[in-house]
Structures are given as C-alpha cells and as structure tokens.
Amino acid sequence: MKALNCSRPRAASVIGALALSVFGIGAGLAPVGTSWAQTPMFQEAQVRTDALDQADIDAGAVILVANPEFKDPMWRSTVLIATPLPNGGHVGVIINRPTELRLGELFPEHGASQKVVDPVYFGGPFHANLLVAVVRSEESAESGSIALTPNLVLAIGVETIDRIIEQKPASARYYIGVVLWRPGELKLELAKQLWSVQGASTETVFHKDVEHLWDELSVTRRGTSVSAPLPTLALAR
Numbered sequence: 001m002k003a004l005n006c007s008r009p010r011a012a013s014v015i016g017a018l019a020l021s022v023f024g025i026g027a028g029l030a031p032v033g034t035s036w037a038q039t040p041m042f043q044e045a046q047v048r049t050d051a052l053d054q055a056d057i058d059a060g061a062v063i064l065v066a067n068p069e070f071k072d073p074m075w076r077s078t079v080l081i082a083t084p085l086p087n088g089g090h091v092g093v094i095i096n097r098p099t100e101l102r103l104g105e106l107f108p109e110h111g112a113s114q115k116v117v118d119p120v121y122f123g124g125p126f127h128a129n130l131l132v133a134v135v136r137s138e139e140s141a142e143s144g145s146i147a148l149t150p151n152l153v154l155a156i157g158v159e160t161i162d163r164i165i166e167q168k169p170a171s172a173r174y175y176i177g178v179v180l181w182r183p184g185e186l187k188l189e190l191a192k193q194l195w196s197v198q199g200a201s202t203e204t205v206f207h208k209d210v211e212h213l214w215d216e217l218s219v220t221r222r223g224t225s226v227s228a229p230l231p232t233l234a235l236a237r
Contacts, residue, residue: 056197057082057084057090057186057187057190057197058084059084060083060084060148060149060200061081061082061083061148061149061152061200062081062082062083062197062198062199062200063079063080063081063197063198063199063200063201063204063217064078064079064080064081064082064092064195064196064197064198065079065195065196065197065198065214065217065218066078066079066194066195066214067193067194067195067196068218069193070194070195074125075194077096077214078094078096078097078214079094079095079096079204079213079214079217080092080093080094080095080124080179080195081093081095081134081148081152081200081204081205082179082181082186083146083147083148083154087183088183088184089180089181089182089183089185089186090180090181090185090186091146091154091178091179091180091181092124092178092179093121093123093124093132093134093154093175093177093178093179094121094122094123094124094175094179095121095134095173095204095205095207095210095213096207096210096211096213096214097121097122097123097210098119098120098121098122098210099119099120099121099122099176100119101119101120101176102116102117102118102119102120103116103120103165103174104116106120106131106176110162110165112162112165112166112169113165115169116165116169116174118173118174120174120175120176121173121174121175121176122175122176122177123175123176123177123178123179124175124177124178124179124180125177125179126177126178126179126180127177127178128176128177129176129177130156130176130177130178131161131174131175131176132154132155132156132161132174132175132178133154133155133161133164133172133173133174133175134148134152134153134154134155134172134173134175134205135152135153135154135155135164135171135172136151136152136171136172136202136206137151137152137153137171138150138151142160143157143160144156144157144158144159144160144161145157145160148200149200149201149202151202152200152202152205155172161174173205173206196217196218198217204217
C-alpha cells in the first residue's frame with residue numbers, strides 16, 4: 001500500500017489553520033461564502049435551536065451519534081467526539097471509522113511510528129492531511145493540545161504527537177482529518193435532529209468494538225428523526 005503524503009505542520013500553524021477553517025470553511029451545510037444568519041434554513045430553525053439544551057455542547061466535549069435518518073454517506077452511522085472552541089464553533093473527530101492504514105505507512109522514516117500496531121482512523125473531511133490524536137491523560141492540556149474531558153485531550157501539535165508516539169503510543173488513537181463547525185452550525189444541526197448528544201467518556205472513545213459502537217449508542221440515543229432532507233455534504237479538497 002502506497003504511503004500517504006501526510007503533512008505534520010507546527011503546532012501554531014495547525015491551531016491557526018483550525019481557526020481559519022472554523023471561520024472560513026466549516027463542516028455544516030451552508031455553501032462556502034454564505035453567512036448562516038442569511039440562510040432561510042438558519043432562520044427557520046433558530047426558534048427550535050433556542051429550545052435545545054445548549055449547555056451540553058457549549059460547556060465541554062460531547063459524543064455525537066448520527067441519527068438513523070441521517071443518510072449522507074459521509075455521516076451515516078458515525079459517532080463523533082466534539083468540543084467547543086473559543087469563537088463559538090466546534091471541532092471534533094469521527095471515532096468509529098478505522099482505516100487499513102498504520103502510522104508506519106504514513107511515516108515510513110519515523111521509527112517509533114513503525115511500532116504502533118493500531119490502525120489510523122478517518123477523523124473527518126477537513127484538513128485531510130493533518131494527523132491528530134485523542135489521548136488518555138490526567139494532566140492538563142499542554143501547548144498543541146485541546147482539553148476534551150478531565151481524562152482526554154485532543155493533540156494537534158507535531159511535537160506533542162511525536163512525544164506520544166515515542167513515549168506512550170498505547171494511550172492514544174490517531175486520526176487523519178477533523179470535523180469543524182462554524183459558530184452556530186452544530187446548534188442548527190441539532191435543531192434539525194441530525195445528532196443525538198451523549199456525555200463524552202474515555203470508554204466510548206477507546207471502545208474496543210468500534211464496528212458496533214454506533215449500534216450500541218443508538219439504543220440509548222436521545223434524538224428522534226430528521227425533520228427534512230438536507231443537502232449532501234461535500235468532502236473538503
């Protein structure tokens with residue numbers, strides 16, 4: 001299998017790119033260059049959005065479970081962990097899409113990566129050349145990381161990820177790409193009942209049987225159904 005040309009930018013560059021994407025690209029359903037506040041879909045859903053328990057998604061990391069009616073191939077049967085950003089947007093990764101790739105294939109000249117046997121996961125369609133990691137850690141999030149829960153951090157800095165791979169590779173799962181929402185987009189998707197919200201936990205993120213994770217979580221999902229069909233989400237290029 002041919003190794004991917006997966007870039008590993010500096011932590012500052014990664015954080016800057018994430019911020020730019022939240023403002024400029026996003027992972028929601030509005031066309032690029034269109035303000036959500038100007039779209040009829042946003043205006044129609046705004047009243048229902050106000051009725052949601054927004055504390056769940058604004059206070060810290062949550063697990064998002066795609067509702068069965070969300071048929072888009074990109075998101076169907078997905079489970080995500082997502083966390084708020086300071087600007088009101090959100091960032092996350094899909095946690096139940098393992099690939100056939102290993103870190104050693106992505107980075108053939110990085111000796112420590114050759115020793116990681118777990119697969120790399122498809123984290124999302126945005127920044128598809130970016131490697132990130134969700135790490136089990138009881139320490140405070142350091143530079144190049146975003147705190148998810150008291151026991152989980154999202155590592156996005158190259159030095160941080162290198163250190164994890166070299167010192168404690170089994171404490172993390174590794175993802176290519178992320179999911180991004182501009183301010184207001186995730187709330188709108190919840191108003192459209194695309195996702196069910198559950199509490200974030202280490203057990204869910206590091207579930208041993210990710211193939212059946214969506215089925216397991218859907219049994220206890222809180223949402224009902226999508227009220228209307230939505231446009232297909234396009235992959236970032």
